[in-house]
Amino acid sequence: MTAQIINGKELSAELKQEMKVEVEGLKQKGLTPHLTVVLVGDNPASKSYVKGKEKAAEITGISSSLIELPSSTSEDELLQLINELNDDKSVHGILVQLPLPDQIREQQVIEAIHPDKDVDGFHPSNIGKMMTGEDTFLPCTPFGIITMLKSKAIEMEGKHAVVIGRSNIVGKPVGQLLLNENATVTYCHSKTKNMKEIAANADILIAAIGKAHAITAEYVKEGAVVIDVGINRQPDGKLTGDVDFESVKEIASYITPVPKGVGPMTITMLLKNTIKAAKGLSGIE
């Protein structure tokens, strides 16, 4: 079998066109969704993602602003800024780019963002709502993955989904969303024993580890759906995923590439959440 590729870049382009129409409608009612991105320090990868977010916002007509702070910024200074953005009626979504410099505790910052402006879906109150299945901001990468699966009408109910990785921003929430879709979910992580056997039993395999080409064909069952979340910068400057695309595409039924896979969908879901925040805060539909 040669896998069908789920192209996240193309799907994102379609979704952005739909959002553009919705944003035009909101603008006519006097509402322009606004996203504020906060970038602390000068991590080159972060800078490149932030650029991607600004470009995508522009395409949909969402307005965005970037606040850049030096890497020496203290936690108090950042918390003060977040308080101001929480109170600023013209700001609907707040995103603080992670990772943050060592002197700033990430969890303090995440919890300072008002849950109604938390377009990343990282605030504990929104995570709690996701777990109980209430309407809330879903974390962008997991939300993007579920949207990709649904775009191909891939059945999740009753399927064995194996998630490799358990970070708060990707692994844990993607497993929760798959559970909400009635999949049977297994998590693997660095302490997991016989990961190969577990992975090779998956109908849907999600790789979110951060290790280039770690998931080879031996980890994949014939006909499985393989979602590659990894973004690894190679010495030659190219991006590659956690999945060994060339060998795995021969046995999977569906596979996502890197680049042009989950990455663009993450940004698109961020814009979707920004529109949701703007509507929620303004009461305009």
Ligand SMILES: NC(=O)C1=CN([C@@H]2O[C@H](COP(=O)(O)OP(=O)(O)OC[C@H]3O[C@@H](n4cnc5c(N)ncnc54)[C@H](OP(=O)(O)O)[C@@H]3O)[C@@H](O)[C@H]2O)C=CC1
């Ligand atoms: N496409 C996108 O939009 C996004 C892509 N990413 C990319 O996804 C990848 C994962 O990101 P993130 O979740 O933030 O990363 P983290 O480093 O926070 O988490 C990695 C997870 O993988 C587990 N792990 C590491 N090595 C192994 C191994 N050899 N076998 C099994 N499990 C392992 C870790 O286990 P343990 O918990 O035991 O340490 C941990 O749970 C990265 O490449 C990142 O760049 C991230 C966000 C968005």
Ligand SMILES: Nc1nc(=O)c2c([nH]1)NC[C@@H]1CN(c3ccc(C(=O)N[C@@H](CCC(=O)O)C(=O)O)cc3)C=[N+]21
């Ligand atoms: N608060 C916060 N929210 C995040 O959502 C967040 C974050 N911090 N920190 C870092 C990770 C990573 N992340 C990506 C976004 C887009 C691409 C993306 O668009 N990738 C393109 C390639 C881009 C390129 O060429 O550099 C692709 O895969 O095709 C990748 C990764 C969001 N993250």
